[in-house]
Structure formats: C-alpha cells, structure tokens
Amino acid sequence: DGGITQSPKYLFRKEGQNVTLSCEQNLNHDAMYWYRQDPGQGLRLIYYSQIVNDFQKGDIAEGYSVSREKKESFPLTVTSAQKNPTAFYLCASSRASKVYGYTFGSGTRLTVV
Amino acid sequence: GDSVTQMEGPVTLSEEAFLTINCTYTATGYPSLFWYVQYPGEGLQLLLKATKADDKGSNKGFEATYRKETTSFHLEKGSVQVSDSAVYFCALSDRGDGNNRLAFGKGNQVVVIP
Numbered sequence: 001d002g003g004i005t006q007s008p009k010y011l012f013r014k015e016g017q018n019v020t021l022s023c024e025q026n027l028n029h030d031a032m033y034w035y036r037q038d039p040g041q042g043l044r045l046i047y048y049s050q051i052v053n054d055f056q057k058g059d060i061a062e063g064y065s066v067s068r069e070k071k072e073s074f075p076l077t078v079t080s081a082q083k084n085p086t087a088f089y090l091c092a093s094s095r096a097s098k099v100y101g102y103t104f105g106s107g108t109r110l111t112v113v
Numbered sequence: 114g115d116s117v118t119q120m121e122g123p124v125t126l127s128e129e130a131f132l133t134i135n136c137t138y139t140a141t142g143y144p145s146l147f148w149y150v151q152y153p154g155e156g157l158q159l160l161l162k163a164t165k166a167d168d169k170g171s172n173k174g175f176e177a178t179y180r181k182e183t184t185s186f187h188l189e190k191g192s193v194q195v196s197d198s199a200v201y202f203c204a205l206s207d208r209g210d211g212n213n214r215l216a217f218g219k220g221n222q223v224v225v226i227p
Contacts, residue, residue, distance in 0.1 A: 033214075041219070042202070042217055043157075043217045043220075045214075048214065090156055090157065092156075092157075095213070097213065098144070098145050098213045099145045099206075100213075101145070101147045101149075101162055101204070102157075102159075102215060103159075104156035104157040104158070105156050106155055107155065107156045
C-alpha cells in the first residue's frame with residue numbers, strides 16, 4: 001500500500017544536539033512538507049519542497065534544515081539553534097494539483113530533555 | 114493572502130447530537146476546500162473535500178457544502194458518536210502559481226460524551 005512514513009514515532013534529544021526526523025513516501029508525489037504542531041495550536045509550516053533538489057522556507061524555518069536528494073525522501077534536521085524544539089512534527093506530501101490535498105504521516109513527537 | 118477561519122474553542126456534545134463546525138475563508142481565486150480530522154497522537158486524515166462552488170463533500174456521515182456566496186465550508190454531522198472525538202481542521206488550496214500549498218484553520222477539538 002502506498003503511504004507516507006515518519007520515523008521514529010517518539011524522539012528524545014538533549015539540549016545542544018542536532019536531531020534528524022525521517023519522512024519517506026511511496027506515493028510518487030512531487031511535493032513534500034514539514035509542519036510543526038504545538039498543544040492546542042494549529043499547524044505551522046517549516047519547509048516545503050516541490051521538486052527534487054529544491055526547497056523553500058515556510059513560516060518558521062529558523063533553527064531547522066532540510067534536504068531533498070530523492071523524490072521519496074524529505075528529512076528534517078532540528079538544530080541546536082532551535083530554541084524550543086519540543087513539539088509534534090508532521091510530514092505531508094501531495095501531487096502538484098490543488099484539487100488533491102495532502103497525505104500526512106503519523107507524526108514524530110520530539111522532546112528535549 | 115489566503116486564509117481560513119474556524120470558530121473559536123472546543124466543541125463538547127452528547128452522543129447522537131448534531132454537530133456543526135463553522136469554517137469561512139478568504140481567497141483571491143477559486144480554491145479547493147478540505148476538512149481534515151486528527152485523532153489523538155496521530156497525523157491528519159483527509160475527511161472530505163470540494164473543488165468548486167456548490168459541490169458537497171461527504172464521508173462517514175460528515176458533509177460540507179462549498180458556498181461561494183458566503184465564502185463558507187461548514188462541517189456537519191447529523192448524529193455523532195464517541196468515536197468522532199478528534200480535532201477537525203478546515204483548509205484551502207488556492208495558489209495561482211501552481212504551488213499546492215494549503216492554508217489551515219486553527220482546528221476545533223470535538224469531544225463527544227456518551
């Protein structure tokens with residue numbers, strides 16, 4: 001079955017460390033996205049990529065980095081520069097057309113200890 | 114820019130009650146409209162969608178009608194169950210440059226009491 005997989009589901013990080021969240025899709029979707037969700041908050045866009053080897057900053061890109069070397073993969077690195085990284089991170093993918101919406105992964109909960 | 118507004122605050126109701134969650138939007142073109150549902154600890158799932166004015170999206174007993182004249186896409190269900198307890202997000206996609214970015218509302222927590 002086609003889908004989008006995020007791993008790990010839970011992640012703990014010490015302060016000052018970088019950590020990378022994985023996102024893989026086998027839907028043959030061109031575009032991929034990373035969102036951050038805080039308790040009681042909506043979704044905030046971190047980065048997005050419409051094609052391989054290209055990506056754009058979203059609304060809250062500071063302290064994060066991404067790469068898009070393969071169509072199927074869009075990993076997110078949370079760097080030590082991110083002041084408040086504890087959150088629920090969601091990855092999504094979509095076709096180019098606006099009529100299809102997004103397919104989301106099941107999320108990664110990151111906690112800084 | 115494009116935006117979506119959902120009614121403030123959580124919604125608490127009894128089983129078999131009627132549910133309405135309001136959603137209004139602002140867009141410069143002709144958006145596609147979506148409702149997503151998020152169960153605790155999970156990602157978002159597409160619940161229903163409508164791509165042009167007067168379309169009605171429906172799924173699992175939920176319905177929403179794309180009203181261009183009132184720029185609205187309210188979600189309704191006639192008889193809710195405890196299993197409908199979740200967070201519901203309204204979203205739109207309307208990027209004339211072909212970039213399929215969605216604008217999301219803040220979401221509404223729905224709690225159904227037995």
